[in-house]
Amino acid sequence: MAGRPTDPLNFEHITLGQKVLFGAGRAADFLATEVSGEGARRVMVIAGGRETELARQVTRQIDVQVWHDEVVMHVPVDVAERARTIAREEKIDLVVCVGGGSTVGLAKAVALTDKLPIVAVPTTYAGSEATNVWGLTSNDRKTTGIDDAVLPRTVIYDSDLTLSLPVDLSVASGLNGIAHCVDSMWAPKADPINAALALEGIRALSGGLPLIVQEPTGRRGRDLALYGAYLAAVSFASAGSGIHHKICHTLGGTFDLPHAQTHAVVLPYVLAFNGAHAPEAERRMAEAFGADTALAGLNRLRAEVGAPLRLSDYGFDVGDVVEAARIALEIIPASNPRPVTVGSLSDLLVAATLGDAPESISPEN
Template sequence: MIQPFVYTAQPARVIFGDGTLARVPEEIARLGLRRVLTVSTPPQAGKAAALAARFPDRSAGVLAEAVMHTPVAVTEAAMRVVAERGADGLLALGGGSAIGLSKAIALRTGLPQIAVPTTYAGSEMTPVVGETRDGAKTTRSDPRILPTVVIYDVDLTMSLPPALSGTSGINAIAHAVEALYARDGNPVIALLALEAIGALHRALPRIVADPADRAARTEALYGAWLCGLCLGSVGMALHHKLCHTLGGRFGLPHAETHTAVLPHALAYNAPAIPDVMARLNAALGTGDAPLALYELAGRVGAERSLRALGMPGEEGEEEAGEATGDVIGGTVAAVLANPYWNPRPLEAPALRDLLSRAYRGLPPASS
């Protein structure tokens, strides 16, 4: 039975293919921009400079200061650069960090953005930005945050290391999984989510086996686009709340944290979403979707333990002034203090067990 729903299409222009980076100057001209600031992370500074050199008469230079979790202090410094250079548009080259900084600037200025993703994160398709201040990560949604144009170039992903390809891709899968049971979900997004999950589930092991497999790279980027579209169209639930809390509190790596948490968050919600689980099992070709996602992480060589990713231990240590004797309990308390909507009620003991298993890298608890 189809339930009543509301579907709002996102207005971004998407260009997908091989060699599409060459269309950046054309898109800048089409938007009428004259002073475009290219945003990247420090390691991508050289590539950002080479991209800006393609439109020298319309470039405001490069800002290669983006970092993980979009700290507000970095955004405030970037705002001064935007003003000093008279930028009238933004061009983000990279993954979630570069695109996140561009989006944070756009939120404050209303400047149009062109996003050129080089990973499978999917942030480029969402009107959402997550910002960190004083160890807390909060998300904001606004139409100004959504990039105006997104250019997907398979060529840019061919050098993405297999390990990063795996975690970036599973991070994208997490967006689609939660879209299947979002409070404001709808049939269109559900179809896109299942298509996206299937594409990435097929492609990621092939990329690890042969990083030069262009067909697999293309399928993964296609899946990532759909996952980002899902995330940009409906709300988030427990999985994203957990990852935002862990990232903000402990500075854990973004994609890797999503990879470690996803099987456990899905297992937690499974009893409350039997219809979704049936469709997800079919898309993954399994009878146990949480375990299949845990095993996918293993197949792509991802770390499945939050402890190995840098989450403080459960006894005897101190991290940033916080006694870690009950780090998991403190994390649960932070989640419960400002929860996202979730199909299953949030219960502290069950959440402690979820995080304890993820901390140790154990398989997800059976539903």
């Protein structure tokens, strides 16, 4: 659990090396400069169907060797292998990905095996572009790992590219970013630097998301959300995956639940589960939310932006709870502030499935 700045400082922190370029309406210029700087001659652009038009706008100043649009949620291994094969056959020397977490995830899968540099141009608030974490799904199991080869060399943030992201998806994606912040407060490698980034990320995202709801075509809310999502991802990359992400990786990889919406639904239940057992982290998150408690602040934000409410809305059933709990329990860090059992995890998942009040989660072991 991250300590207060006045506590004795004794920790190890790794800062990942990455260039970040931020500016509304500047993505195409930024990308042209980066491609030229890399000396890349054979560029592969990865962009799913929804992002194709955006990707063509962003890449209008560069030569593209290959367009690849087979983007699938949770990056199935066979999908990754097809992209890798194309990259090798076309002798690609740079991958540009334009899209959300699944698009960045596929680019990372190519980089993992072929060690190609990535320039990431996010169109959501997923944050994958700022981490060295990769994820692949095979046989209904999502596996994640850490490898610096998958960290995009440059990230280009342009809020104009998020204007076409529907409000409901913007909300879910932004809450996914807040989940990175919350997990970073008690993940295995949590430290004061992670906490500082995470807390600022909470402030930015909780300020930006309501503005997106109020004015979907306004830049201010989307700028704040992108800024917060970046901070969230950087803190998460250093702190590692905590209980929240292990639960959501299970729900996504095994039960094929949508990534952002799953994170948005599960987050308040994890916060209720852990909060009393990490009082200092809870107090500081409450301050960041501007509320008496972190859960009250999160719940207020969720109500204000119309957050997703229950896992059952996305096809998850109470009958799957025990299996999900058993799978997740195997990968939840032992360092979690509160001991986790199949029973307590099942209670959390039942509440999240039905949309029960997060306050119904017992604070007891």
